[in-house]
Amino acid sequence: MMTIERITQVASACAKLVHDHAELLKDVLEGKRIEAKRLNDAQMCNEGAPPLPETLAHLLFMCDEIGRMAVEANDMGAAAAVEWLKVRPEPARWYRYAARREKAMRWIGFVQGALWALDAASIFQLKRMNAPEDSQPEPAPAA
Numbered sequence: 001m002m003t004i005e006r007i008t009q010v011a012s013a014c015a016k017l018v019h020d021h022a023e024l025l026k027d028v029l030e031g032k033r034i035e036a037k038r039l040n041d042a043q044m045c046n047e048g049a050p051p052l053p054e055t056l057a058h059l060l061f062m063c064d065e066i067g068r069m070a071v072e073a074n075d076m077g078a079a080a081a082v083e084w085l086k087v088r089p090e091p092a093r094w095y096r097y098a099a100r101r102e103k104a105m106r107w108i109g110f111v112q113g114a115l116w117a118l119d120a121a122s123i124f125q126l127k128r129m130n131a132p133e134d135s136q137p138e139p140a141p142a143a
Contacts, residue, residue: 002105002130004070004073004074004101005070005074006132006133007066007069007070007101007104007105007108008066008067008070008071009133010066010108010129010130011063011064011066011067011070011104011108011111012063012067013129014059014063014066014108014111014112014115014129015060015063015064017115017120017121018034018056018059018060018063018115018120019034019060020120021056021115021118021120022034022056025052028052029052029053029056032053034053034056034057034060035057035060036057036060036061036063036064037054037057037058037060037061038058038061039054039058039061055114055118056118059111059114059115062107062110062111063111065107066104066107066108066111069100069101069103069104069107070100070101070104072100073097073100073101073104108130112126112129112130
């Protein structure tokens with residue numbers, strides 16, 4: 001299970017990949033710096049992907065939000081949520097903690113899938129990014 005701290009680290013690493021990819025595409029982006037910006041509802045509902053600059057800006061927005069979700073989950077704390085259940089049988093606090101953590105995990109999956117689809121990272125890189133820090137990285141597969 002990915003810790004809250006690890007979720008935050010992965011979100012930061014994803015944001016770095018977005019910036020690195022934007023740097024590689026600076027000609028396409030006409031030298032514009034990509035800033036985190038949420039797509040509006042109309043852009044999300046249109047068929048097809050939004051233009052590349054908006055896509056990258058939305059991915060940065062999602063990375064920022066993942067960090068916020070992790071902070072919220074950390075503030076609730078799993079240990080505090082378990083203690084809360086001992087005092088009050090109402091599981092609302094536990095569910096709030098789990099919901100924020102799980103939403104952060106889903107968003108990481110979306111961001112990483114987009115990074116792969118944009119050819120900003122390989123599945124192998126993303127897999128290693130998600131692995132616990134103390135695990136031994138498996139060797140890169142032969143081409």
